[in-house]
Amino acid sequence: MEILYFLSRQKPSALESVEELPSEGFVWLDIVRGTEPQWPDLVKHLTGITLHERHVKDAENVQHPSFADMTSEYEMVIFRGLASVPEINSFESKPTAFFLFEKLLVTVRPADSRSVPLIKERLSKQHARVPIRPAGLMHLILSAITDRFMDLREPLTQQLETWRNDLLDPKNPFNDWMTLMNHRNKLRTFEILCVEQEEAVTRWRDSTNVELDDHILVRYNDLLEHIHRVMRFASDQQNSVESLVQLHFSAVAHRTNEIMRVLTVISAIFLPLSLVAGIFGMNFEYMPELKIRYAYFFALGGMAVLGTTMLIFFKSKHWF
Secondary structure (H helix, E strand, O other): OEEEEEOOOOOOEEEOOOOOOOOOOEEEEEEEOOOOOOHHHHHHHHHOOOOOHHHHHHHHOOOOOOEEEEOOOOEEEEEEEEOOOOOOOOOOEEEEEEEEOOOEEEEEEOOOOOHHHHHHHHHHOOOOOOOOOHHHHHHHHHHHHHHHHHOOHHHHHHHHHHHHHHHOOOOOOOOOHHHHHHHHHHHHHHHHHHHHHHHHHHHHHHHOOOOOOHHHHHHHHHHHHHHHHHHHHHHHHHHHHHHHHHHHHHHHHHHHHHHHHHHHHHHHHHHHHHHHHHHHOOOOOOOHHHHOOOHHHHHHHHHHHHHHHHHHHHHHOOOO
16 A cells, blocks of 8 residues: 655655544555455544445455445545556456545555556656646546557557458458457447446536536546547447458459359350350261361361450450
């Protein structure tokens, strides 16, 4: 557990322990999930407020979706973010729980969270605006989590371009359909995750008892816009995958039609030639043409002229 003390716009200071909340500024308790089982007791000691048992279980539940709930004494927000090293085809997510009090912010996060350490680093170097209230600090963390979703847009777009090239390559038939369909399902999960995030933040913003000035309200509205942008991207990616699959089968059908057209033209040319060959191949005893000295050459010449004429005719009609 890490304890940071925020006073005005100064760089936050780390505390070894905290016995009571300060009269000015606020305190941030950053707790790694599963390492501090007694953290609700510390919160009660500092605030005099007993956290609801269900809220404590929700904070420790790694499968809990994004959610917000308010009580008369404190407010809780659960926000799912990407795992530490997200893969394009996995989108594994883990929740971070926020408990807001007047002078205290408690975060219960996964051990491999990258967003919270990133915010600590930015604040220590004063690369980010130091918040003066717990709601402002929560916004910084939520924004960092959302930015990691937005960082996936470029690799996902590149992956789709790679599949587009593979699907439309006639020399190398595409066979990895299971990966492509799993990718589409993961994108759907990605979209649902964003929907839950949007609902949680919207519910908290519209129901909170915290006084939100215009500055912080604009920031949370901007956060919602970022979430919505990622959600639209996930939806567009799903549509692109479906369109890509349809385009692939259309291209395959077009190539098949081209092949069948060429084969049909060849069959049409050789059909009359086969008829002529069949007629002269009949084993009748009296066939006058067989007595002609140059009948063989006449037959071959006639077949060549017939085939050439049909070929020129088909070519003039643009049938192949």
